[in-house]
Structure formats: C-alpha cells, structure tokens
Amino acid sequence: MPLSRPRRGSDRAAVRRGGNLMESDALYEQRLEKLRRLRAAGEPVYERAFPDREPVQEAIEGFAEGRRMRLAGRIHSIRGHGGSAFADLRDATGRIQIYLRRNLLPEGVFDRVRDLDIGDIVGVEGTLFVTKTGEKTLEVRGLAVLSKALREPPLGKSKDDRHWYALADTETRYRRRYLDLMANEDARRVFLVRSRVIRGIRAFLDARGFAEVETPIMQPVPGGAAARPFVTRHRALHADLYLRVAPELYLKRLLVGGFEKVYEIGRNFRNEGISTRHNPEFTMLELYEAYADYGGIMRLLEEMVSSIARDVLGGDSITFRGKEICLSPPWARLPLLQAIRDRTGEDLSPERGEAEALAAAGRLGLEIEEPRTYAKIVDEALKGRVVPALLDPVFLTEYPVALSPLARRSPGQPLLAERFQAFAGGLEIANAFSELCDPLDQRERFEAQIAARRLGDEEAHRMDDDFIAALEYGMPPAGGLGVGVDRLVMLLSGADSIRDVILFPQLKPEHR
RNA sequence: GGGGGCGUAGCUCAGUGGUAGAGCAGCUGCCUUUUAAGCAGUCGGUCGGAGGUUCGAAUCCUCCCGCCCUCACCA
Numbered sequence: 001m002p003l004s005r006p007r008r009g010s011d012r013a014a015v016r017r018g019g020n021l022m023e024s025d026a027l028y029e030q031r032l033e034k035l036r037r038l039r040a041a042g043e044p045v046y047e048r049a050f051p052d053r054e055p056v057q058e059a060i061e062g063f064a065e066g067r068r069m070r071l072a073g074r075i076h077s078i079r080g081h082g083g084s085a086f087a088d089l090r091d092a093t094g095r096i097q098i099y100l101r102r103n104l105l106p107e108g109v110f111d112r113v114r115d116l117d118i119g120d121i122v123g124v125e126g127t128l129f130v131t132k133t134g135e136k137t138l139e140v141r142g143l144a145v146l147s148k149a150l151r152e153p154p155l156g157k158s159k160d161d162r163h164w165y166a167l168a169d170t171e172t173r174y175r176r177r178y179l180d181l182m183a184n185e186d187a188r189r190v191f192l193v194r195s196r197v198i199r200g201i202r203a204f205l206d207a208r209g210f211a212e213v214e215t216p217i218m219q220p221v222p223g224g225a226a227a228r229p230f231v232t233r234h235r236a237l238h239a240d241l242y243l244r245v246a247p248e249l250y251l252k253r254l255l256v257g258g259f260e261k262v263y264e265i266g267r268n269f270r271n272e273g274i275s276t277r278h279n280p281e282f283t284m285l286e287l288y289e290a291y292a293d294y295g296g297i298m299r300l301l302e303e304m305v306s307s308i309a310r311d312v313l314g315g316d317s318i319t320f321r322g323k324e325i326c327l328s329p330p331w332a333r334l335p336l337l338q339a340i341r342d343r344t345g346e347d348l349s350p351e352r353g354e355a356e357a358l359a360a361a362g363r364l365g366l367e368i369e370e371p372r373t374y375a376k377i378v379d380e381a382l383k384g385r386v387v388p389a390l391l392d393p394v395f396l397t398e399y400p401v402a403l404s405p406l407a408r409r410s411p412g413q414p415l416l417a418e419r420f421q422a423f424a425g426g427l428e429i430a431n432a433f434s435e436l437c438d439p440l441d442q443r444e445r446f447e448a449q450i451a452a453r454r455l456g457d458e459e460a461h462r463m464d465d466d467f468i469a470a471l472e473y474g475m476p477p478a479g480g481l482g483v484g485v486d487r488l489v490m491l492l493s494g495a496d497s498i499r500d501v502i503l504f505p506q507l508k509p510e511h512r
Numbered sequence: 513g514g515g516g517g518c519g520u521a522g523c524u525c526a527g528u529g530g531u532a533g534a535g536c537a538g539c540u541g542c543c544u545u546u547u548a549a550g551c552a553g554u555c556g557g558u559c560g561g562a563g564g565u566u567c568g569a570a571u572c573c574u575c576c577c578g579c580c581c582u583c584a585c586c587a
Contacts, residue, residue: 026522026538026539026555026556027522027537027538027556030538030539031538077547077548079546079547079549079550080543080546080549081543081544081545081546081549081550082542082543082544083543083544084543084544084545084546085544085546086545086546086547086549088547097546097547099544099545099546101544101545102544103544104544117538118537129545131545131546131547132545132546133545133546133547135545135546135547137545137546151522152522152523152537152538154522154523154524155523155537156523156524156536156548157536157537157547157548158548166523166524167523167524168523168524169523169579170579170580171578171579171580225587226586226587227586227587228586270586272585272586273584273585273586274586275582275585275586276581276582277586278585278586367583367584369584369585375587376587378587379587380587382587383586383587399587403587404587405587421587428587431587459586459587507579508578508579
C-alpha cells in the first residue's frame with residue numbers, strides 16, 4: 001500500500017499510513033515542483049541514458065589533476081554556497097565529491113542546481129582537481145539530471161566512520177532493501193560477500209571436476225529432508241506438486257545415470273517457522289561424489305570453506321559474534337553421542353533403547369513434542385545442549401540411523417550411520433553422509449518413516465517408488481553433502497540473522 | 513502460541529503526571545574551495561490505535577495493532 005503515491009491534500013499532516021515508509025505530502029510536492037521546473041528548463045529527466053561514463057573508483061584511484069572524466073551516480077549530500085555548490089556523488093564503486101560553479105557551467109545550468117535534492121541521479125562531466133582541503137574532486141562543466149528522486153532517501157550523514165541519522169528501522173531495512181543498500185555500507189558489504197562466496201563455491205567445485213546441474217524445484221513427491229513442504233497445484237496436469245525441500249533424491253538419480261561428481265546450488269522451500277536462522281526459502285549447495293564416503297566429504301568441505309574464507313576475507317580466521325574462529329583445516333571430529341555425553345553426562349546410545357533415552361530427556365529437562373521418538377530426543381539434546389557451544393568448526397559424526405534415513409550404516413555399528421554435520425559459530429552449516437545405495441535397506445527406511453508419519457510426524461519422509469527403482473538399477477557408493485549457503489554467508493560476513501544475508505527475506509505480508 | 517523489548521516530526525532520538533523538544537532533512541534569505549559547511553529565519557507531530565483513571569496523560573491501567581528478540585517449532 002505505501003507503494004502508491006502519497007495522497008494529495010492536507011499539507012500539514014504527514015501521511016501516516018505505512019508509518020515511516022511514507023513521505024509527507026509537503027516534501028513530495030516540493031520535489032514534484034522541482035521536477036516540473038527542471039523539465040521546463042529543458043532538462044529531459046527520466047528520458048535519457050548516460051553512456052561512456054567511468055566508474056567513480058577510477059576517478060579516485062586513477063586521479064590526475066586536470067583529467068577529464070564522465071561520472072554518474074546518486075547525490076548523497078549537497079552543500080550550496082551561493083554561486084557554487086559541493087555534492088557527494090556515489091556509484092557502485094565509490095564516492096567522490098563534485099564541485100559545481102556558476103561560471104564554469106553552460107549558461108543557465110547552475111540554476112538547476114537549486115532543484116537538485118539528495119537522492120537525485122545525475123551524470124556529470126568535468127575535470128579532476130584537489131580542493132584546498134585536499135579532497136579529490138570533479139569540477140563539473142556539464143550536468144545531466146537523469147532521474148529525480150521524488151521521495152527523500154534515508155541517507156544519513158557521515159564523517160570518517162561515524163554516522164548520523166542512518167536508516168535503522170529493521171522492518172524498513174528488510175521490506176525496502178533498496179533503501180538499506182543505499183543507506184548502509186554494511187548491507188552492501190554483506191551481499192558482496194554473498195556473491196563472492198557463491199562464486200567461490202562454483203570455482204572450487206568446477207576446478208575439481210564437478211558438473212553443475214539443475215533438478216526440479218516442483219516435485220510430485222517431496223523428499224531428501226524431513227520438512228513440511230509447500231504445495232501448489234498444476235492445473236493442466238490436474239496434480240498437486242510440491243516445492244522441493246531438498247534436491248537430494250534427484251541428484252542421486254544422476255549418479256545412477258552415470259554422473260560421478262555433481263552439484264546444485266539452488267533454492268529449497270520449507271513450510272516451517274521463521275527465525276534468525278531460518279527463512280522459508282533458502283539456498284542450499286548439494287553435491288555428490290561417486291566412490292567417496294563421508295570422510296572424503298569432510299576433507300572437501302573444510303578445504304572449500306577455508307579456501308573461500310581466504311579468497312573473500314583474505315584469511316581463514318574470522319571474528320563471529322565477538323569470538324575468534326579459525327577455519328583452517330583440519331576441523332575437529334567428534335562422535336555425536338560423545339558430544340552429548342560430554343555436554344550433558346547422558347548416554348543416548350541407540351542400543352540402550354528408547355525408554356532409556358526418554359528417561360535421560362526427562363533428567364535433562366528437554367521438552368519434546370509427540371511422538372517422542374528416539375530420533376527426536378537425540379535431535380533435541382543436540383540442538384538444545386550441544387550446538388550453541390560449537391564455536392570453532394567441528395564435525396559431529398556417527399548419527400543414529402533413526403535420524404538419518406538416507407545414510408549408510410556404519411560397518412559394525414548397524415544403529416549408527418556414517419553421517420556428519422558441520423558446525424561453526426553455533427550454526428549448523430552442513431550435513432553429509434555416506435549415501436545409502438542399498439535399495440532394500442532404503443525401502444525399509446522409507447517404511448519406517450511412513451510409520452512415523454502415521455504416528456503424526458508430518459516431517460517424516462514419504463515413499464518415493466521411482467527413487468527406489470533408480471537404486472534398484474544400481475547406484476555407486478557415494479559421499480553427499482548439503483551446505484546451508486545462507487548460514488555460511490552469515491558466518492563469513494558476521495551477520496546475526498539470516499535476514500541480513502537474504503536480499504528480500506520473507507516477512508509477514510504488509511497490510512493495514 | 514509463551515516470555516521480553518520497542519513504537520514520539522521525513523530520519524536519528526530526548527522527554528515517567530502539568531498540556532511536545534533537539535539535531536539533521538525541508539522551505540526562505542545571505543554566501544563562488546565546502547564536507548555533520550556556516551549564519552539568520554521558518555514549516556512540520558490527534559506522542560501506533562481504542563478505551564479507562566485523573567482537574568490534567570506521550571507518561572499510569574486495560575485491550576488491540578505493528579515490528580524485533582527469545583522459547584517452542586525448524587533432523
């Protein structure tokens with residue numbers, strides 16, 4: 001609703017619908033009037049491109065007194081001095097000061113400077129010089145007002161690293177990310193880190209012979225993770241389809257087909273709660289390597305993360321939430337049940353049985369929803385008591401099979417699976433296992449999941465007959481990995497919330 | 513859903529019972545090397561909403577709305 005134009009009418013009351021998202025009528029009208037004046041003076045606002053401009057960064061780094069340059073960007077501040085004015089111009093590469101002087105501009109052009117506002121987008125041409133206070137500045141000889149900002153952007157003032165009046169309201173920052181990006185240097189930095197991380201993942205895997213593939217986002221049977229799916233309806237097919245909760249079962253079909261190293265980076269969708277670590281749609285890297293196992297995947301992951309950290313941050317040591325974390329390999333390895341024993345003193349080994357686990361859960365004061373299965377108890381103990389303490393990167397290994405319906409059993413320990421999850425900074429960033437390639441065992445695991453579903457576990461897996469059929473044609477042994485890319489970016493950028501690393505995070509629909 | 517916090521001018525915020533403030537932004541002047549430009553003047557708020565207590569409410573009480581955090585949920 002606040003996307004509509006502010007109401008006309010009363011010029012004394014700010015339009016309050018939409019709260020701080022709305023400019024007052026008076027400010028809007030003033031800017032409209034300036035637009036009219038600019039157009040009347042022959043300025044074709046909104047109507048032309050500004051080709052052949054150079055990046056602002058080039059003006060700063062390639063500075064030479066008297067160098068002629070064409071620059072374009074948004075005006076972030078303007079300081080008028082009667083017959084002259086200074087303004088700060090910013091483009092994607094940096095900020096530079098421009099100097100506008102009546103007798104240096106073509107006849108009549110300086111009059112348009114008074115109709116410039118913070119937020120306007122201009123193209124300028126002129127020569128570089130240094131002011132008497134030592135600042136590199138463009139002396140403008142030609143000015144083009146390209147776009148007028150009719151609303152005042154929330155650009156604070158700043159000097160050095162101190163800032164005034166910046167946009168702070170979290171709701172506005174998330175709903176109108178463009179304002180956040182305009183106003184907050186740190187927001188821009190985080191999304192650049194994100195871009196580099198994803199590029200780094202691709203470069204790392206491509207260099208190791210992995211093929212990037214794309215598998216269905218709309219799936220007839222959602223699988224590969226325990227999560228509630230979003231449902232949608234395909235009209236022509238007269239069928240329900242599900243937005244994928246994971247690409248896993250399709251990627252494994254590719255192993256059956258003969259691909260040996262594949263990965264996919266893409267969006268998964270889970271119809272579950274939203275928190276600082278969860279967004280309904282999130283980006284996952286999944287990869288599979290035939291003939292490998294979870295040990296090989298551990299080495300791949302620790303190497304990938306530390307090398308990306310070096311590329312993006314220039315080192316593999318990071319400060320996350322005030323703690324120093326070293327990402328250089330090798331990362332610690334710790335069996336899950338031992339980690340739980342270390343933190344809680346309780347032994348949740350599967351052979352001790354569900355009743356014993358339930359008793360332990362009671363002693364630990366864990367609140368567990370029905371059905372209170374062994375798998376859930378272990379999971380609760382892990383998430384509640386162990387994960388938050390895992391700051392330095394660590395692989396927790398050997399998960400109960402009951403928690404891991406797609407993972408291969410450990411040799412000699414049939415109730416445990418060759419699985420690990422990687423944690424750092426208190427965040428779960430990856431999940432991996434030696435993939436189960438035994439179609440008979442897989443069918444039994446699915447049947448156990450279906451039994452759990454019948455008991456009310458809506459997140460349990462469904463039967464996927466076609467996937468079983470694929471396994472029956474023979475899938476090579478393989479190691480598989482899933483990485484929460486958003487969380488990895490959180491870790492590497494120091495973000496406190498997943499919403500700070502997703503450009504347009506899911507929020508409650510705006511209404512009023 | 514439980515618990516906590518917040519909501520005052522376009523922005524950032526003061527103001528805890530006496531009738532609404534500052535800086536910045538805006539507007540009007542002056543100012544041709546400023547940079548949180550400066551100087552002078554000026555506009556702007558049903559203090560999230562409704563009800564209540566009170567001689568008097570931004571302030572106290574109740575309910576509601578919105579957002580954030582946290583717990584639960586999310587292998």
